[in-house]
Amino acid sequence: MSLCTMHINIYNTMAKMNIQLVLPIMLLLLHIQAAVAKESSLAKRGCPKKCGNLIIKYPFGIGGNCSADQALAISCNSSFSPPKAFLNDNNLEVLGISLKAGTIRIKHPVIAACTNRSIGKEVILSGPFSFSCTQNRFTAMGCNDLALISRKGYDFGGCMSFCNLTARDNSCIGINCCQTGIPPFLKFINASFRSTDLVNDQKTCRNDRYAFIVDQNWFRNLTDIYSVQTMKQVPAVLDWRPTGSCHSFGAVNVSTASSMCGRNTLCTNQSLCSCIEGYEGNPYLPDGCQDMDECATDDSNRCRQICVNTPGSYNCSCIDGWERDGQYNCMKRDLNNDTKLTPTEIILKAICAGIGMLLAWAPLWLCKVAKRRKMRKLKMKFFARNGGMLLHHQVSSSEKNVETTKLFTSKELEKATDHYNSDRILGQGGQGTVYKGMLTDGRIIAVKKSEIQDESKLEHFINEIVILSQINHRNVVRLHGCCLETEVPLLVYEFIPNGTLFQYIHDHNEDFPLSWDIRVRVATEVAGALSYLHSAASVPVYHRDIKSTNILLDEKYRAKVADFGTSRSISLDQTHVTTKRVHGTFGYFDPEYFRSSQFTDKSDVYSFGVVLVELLTGQKPILAPKLDDERQSLVTHFVSAMQEDRILDIIDLRMAKDGGKEELVRFAKLAYRCLNLKGRKRPTMKQVAAELDCIRMSDKPATDQQHYEDVESSETEFNEAWDITSTSITSSANHGLTVDEEPLISIQ
DSSP, X not given: OOHHHXXXXXXXXXXXXXXXXXHHXXXXXXXXXXXXXXHHTTSOTTSOOEETTEEOOTXXXXXXTOSSXXXXXXXXXXXXXXXXXXXXXXXXXXXXXXXXXXXXXXXXXXXXXXXXXXXXXXXXXXXXXXXXXXTEEXXXXXXXXXXXXXXXXXXXXXXXXXXXXXXXXXXXXXXXXXXXXOOTTBOEEOEEEEEXXXXXXXXXXXXXXXEEEEEHHHHHTOSOGGGGGGOSEEEEEEEEOOSSXXXXXXXXXXXXXXXXXXSSEEEOTXXXXXXXXXXXXXXXXXXXXXEOOTTSSGGGOOOSSEEEEETTEEEEEOOTTEEEETTTEEEEOOXXXXXXXXXXXXXXXXXXHHHHHHHHHHHHXXXXXXXXXXXXXXXXHHHHHTTHHHHHHHXXXXXXXXXXXXXXXXXXXXXXTTTTOGGGEXXXXXXXXEEEEEOTTSOEEEEXXXXXXXXXXXXXXXXXXXXXXXXXXXXXXXXXXXXXXXXXXXXXXXXXXXXXXXXXXXXXXXXXXXOHHHHXXXXXXXXXXXXXXXXXXXXXXXXSOOOGGGEEEOTTOOEEEOOOTTOEEOOTTOOXXXXXXEEEETTXXXXXXXXXXXXXXXXXXXXXXXXXXXXXXXXXXXXXXXTTOOOOBHHHHHHHHHHTTOGGXXXXXXXXXXXXXXXXXXXXXXXXXXXXXXXXXXXXXXXXXXXXXXXXXXXXXXXXXXXXXOOOOOHHHHHHHHHHHHGGGGGHHHHXXXXXXXXXSOXX
């Protein structure tokens, strides 16, 4: 061996040793650099990244000019060890920030109570924050207590817990502890307490009553839920959305200066920013989303041999002597593949390949056929269980054929609602969940996914289909069709975007205040629709559940009467409907119907009269108690004011200046006549619609035909009637009473 060759071998050996030592060090430095870059991309440059153990992620920030908005500014209190983070505007301790979910976890006070007064801190959120209705629950602990979410005399929900000291366990299902959901976009929380045992209730302060909004995941994992009674604060979850432009329902690569999202991002249908596929980091920073190196680890790519990183993705290649086999695999190159085959060999190979493919695909094809047959049988089973035969019987026996109702397929509605995506939920109630959807022809629809637990409720479902299919009126919500081949039946309505009349009367919407003119117009439209149902439709229909939550407002704020589940169509020679059970909503149903079980067109007139009083006074059908007084019905309060000639004292101040005194009094007198305890002395809906139209046009009083008898019942009669109705819930087993309470949220 020459000296030159020896030197070359020594040099190669040293070079290999150096590479083996340097390569791990270089990889370690790259990982450290990537980790530092990832952490630095969480906060704005030059701003603190942590407060104690909490990482502060932009658009939140500590200090001046470190957050995207003043409402997202955080202060770091160093007097604690370790330091704690607080929201500046709301002074709530922050436990965690999620950019992907658009939530933050905070500490929320536990409210303790006494019998006649509450001790607690009212929390009012400002800025883009609201309590998450999906992750929180309103929870109350106590014995025979009714805890309510309340503010300024209005109740927005609550739950009732009963006493059983011997059965205290870790569940919270109404015994010593109860839970309920909260409305969406709730920005305040305070609790009021009442005892369900008014006789034995003590007047001294009781320290065993507590109420709080809590993160349900945290609460569910407690080994002892009653340990909360010793806590001052519990975790809760707030929703937040950044301010700025963001396109909904689309994955858009956002890079404009007016957007809150940075480069290489998309805007989700929840108005949040997210890095596009192949990028990671903070999507709210201008350059927060950086290219993800899928080739850094084997778990991030599917390449079998060589991975080559590209911006937002990666490519696969093969080593020498191998060639690509598909997108990710490699196969060894056949050196003898240049050998030519004879035509006969080519034909034989093709035939063998065809037979092989046939044998391979035959089991799959048979499985697919069997699966389709099973799915058809399942859909037929659902169709029969969901009342398909009952609907067919109703349609065939009705005088007018139901031609306008379409039977949608399950695939159509799954596509329209993005497979019932939770982001498409418009609202939830006792009868089901409503989703927003779009059909292939571009129509926006509302899909009601019913929650029918037993077949006895199918009658209401089919009844609503049959009745709405025979009605065509601009002030009645339109039913497009239904789907019966799913596990639970589905109803498809026209989409009504602006919520319920109840919300605009009682929630004080600043964007659309209810002036006197608007209230009279809405009342006139509803009265016209009911008049059509009673006397102009081909088959007269009694609605049987008129209330402000069943009156929707469309894009032009026109009234739409909805929810015909308990309605009844009658023949022309009928004057009433006799029912075994009294259906209705407490505060709205007719006392005469309660006593006789006979529902007439005048029963709808009575319920509409309650809606007129709501529009006139701005108060709910059941008034909140004052001090130690019991709850009083709005009808009793209104009748007393009319009989004492002080109606102007209870008119809603928001519209008292808009309407003339004469029109206000005429409106009140019309409502007074509708609420007569004797149905025969109430006006018909046709007369009510004519009188309202006269008030709206500021004409002279209606014709002689529209002058009705005055209400002869005294205030005592009204109070006695409502006392009977108020106490009837306890004896519902004897009377067959079915009463619907006001929903916590309205399904739009």
